[in-house]
Amino acid sequence: EINQLTNQVFATRNKMENLQAAQQNGVQRLQDLEHRLQDEQDAIAxxxxxxxxLNEQLGNTAEEMRLVEQDYQLAEQDYNAATAQFNEGNLQLTRQQSKITATRQELEFKQNQLNDLRNQIENNSAQLTEAVSSIEESQQALANSEDSLLELMRKKQAEELKLNEADQAYYNLRNALQEKESSLRLKVKSKEMVEHLLGEIKDKLNDLKLQLAGMKERLNVEFRIELDDILDQPRTTETPLEDLQASADRMKKRLENIGEVNPTAIEAFQEMKKRYEFILEQKNDLVDAKESLMQTIMEVEATANQQFLETFNQVRENFQKVFKALFTEEDTADLILENPDNLAETGIDIVAKPKGKRPSSITQLSGGEKTLTATALLFSIYLIKPAPFCILDEVDAPLDDANVGKFTNMIKQFSENSQFIIVTHNKMTMSTVDVIYGVTMQEPGVSKLVPVDFRALS
Structure with a gap:
């Protein structure tokens, strides 16, 4: 960057010398014109x-008088021409002085930048020296730390060995203790099972006693039969005991199934019926709403697909036109739907084939061709609904001069309906705009905006 600034300073000095030489030539020419003007004035006198x-000599011929008048007119024309040249030279001198003043200001600004860069280089050099010394100190400390780390690693290995031995002894003792605890738990469990079984037997015995007492009481109350009196009596029927027991169980189950009479059963039925009818009505409403919603979704999808397809066809047509405008009429480009049957999820393939190339993918194009293709796609979408303003940030950076000319011509065509704001460093693009805004820094840290309206100049 310093070399560039130095070259710019030398170039500025050369411009100043050329301007000074031009100024001297203008002054010399002005002096020549003044001498010539004086000579003409003397000739006029x-x-x-x-x-x-000749007025005193009225006897001279009229032919001599006419010749003298012609000489006078020629001399006066030369005087007017000399005056015009003098004014033009004065105007050129004023312009050259303005250019010299601007060049001197730019030279001072470049020299200030050069001094700032030199100071920055000195500061960076000092910081680099400090960083190098700090790195050396850190390396020395790292070497010392590595020695200490190796010593600690050796101690750690020795302590880990002792710890492993202690862990092994601990695990052996814990396994022996677990074996004894397991055997003890088995014995305790066996004891609990025996006690539980004994408790169950006692409970069954008590239940049998209670049942027997209940049966005695029931037989005595309901049937006026003493159980102790009939135990020794022989059976009067030949029906097996199992059948009698089964018949008794069936009767018990029928009684249990019948259950108690519920007086609120009719009210519960009515309430459940109303609840059922309400839920059925809600279900029908939900089914109708679902069908209506599905119909609406289908209509929305159909409308969206139709609008998408119409917009896609317009973008496709615009893309082909803009692509040929940026390239040539023999170049082809197209937009292809990957899945035309599913417009909501389909992808779009961009096909660009400049003349003499048949790329299988857009990634095989050069940087400038990719940029022009992307620009053509953006403007094809832009043409669907043009915006009042359009901002382009260094779009022409990867383009060569020929493609920059095509790009600027297209911008001029579209600028009839929209205003374009272009961020660029390309001189060809700058030369075609109406208004240019330059950002300069005459003082360090202070930016200044310099506008130039070429429409006023034209």
Whole structure:
């Protein structure tokens, strides 16, 4: 960057020298014109004297008078031409002085930048020296730390060995203790099972006693039969005991199934019926709403697909036109739907084939061709609904001069309906705009905006 600034300073000095030489030539030419003007004025004075003499000599011929008048007119024309040249030279001198003043200001600004860069280089050099010394100290400390780390690693290995031995002894003792605890738990469990079984037997015995007492009481109360009196009596029927027991169980189950009479069963039925009818009505409403919603979704999808397809066809047509405008009429480009049957999820393939190339993918194009293709796609979408403003940030950076010319011509065509704001460093693009805004830094840290309206100049 310093070399570039130095070259710019030398170039500025050369411009100043050329301007000074041009100024000297203009001054010399002005002096020549002044001498020539003086000579012409002297000639005019002589001519006037001659005219006075001719007036005194009225006897001269009319032909000589006419010749003298012609000489006078020619001299006066030369004087007017000399005056015009003098004014033009004065105007050129004023312009050159303005350019010299601007060049001197730019030279001072470049020299200030050069001084700032030199100071920055000195500061960076000092910081680099400090960083190098700090790195050396850190390396020395790292070497010392590595020695200490190796010593600690050796101690750690010795302590880990002792710890492993202690862990092994602990695990052996814990396994022996677990075996004894397991055997003890088995014995305790066996004891609990025996006690539980004994408790169950006692409970069954008590239940049998209670049942027997209940049966005695029931037989005595309901049937006026003493159980102790009939135990020793023989059976009077030949029906097996199992059948009698089964018949009794069936009767018990029928009684249990019948259950108690519920007086609120009719009210519960009515309430459940109303609840059922309400839920059925809600279900029908939900089914109707679902069908209506599905119909609406289908209509929305159909409308969206139709609008998407119409917009896609317009973008496709615009893309082909803009692509040929940026390239040539023989170049082809197209937009292809990957899945036309599913417009909501389909992808779009961009096909660009400049003349002489048949790339299988857009990634095989050069940087400038990719940029022009992307620009063509953006403007094809832009043409669907043009915006009042359009901002382009260094779009022409990867383009060569020929493609920059095509790009600027297209911008001029579209600028009839929209205003374009272009961020660029390309001189060709700058030369075609209406208004240019330059950002400069005459003082360090202070930016200044310099606008130039070319429309006023034209």
């Amino acid at each position: 002589d001519t006037r004297d001659l005219l006075a003499q």
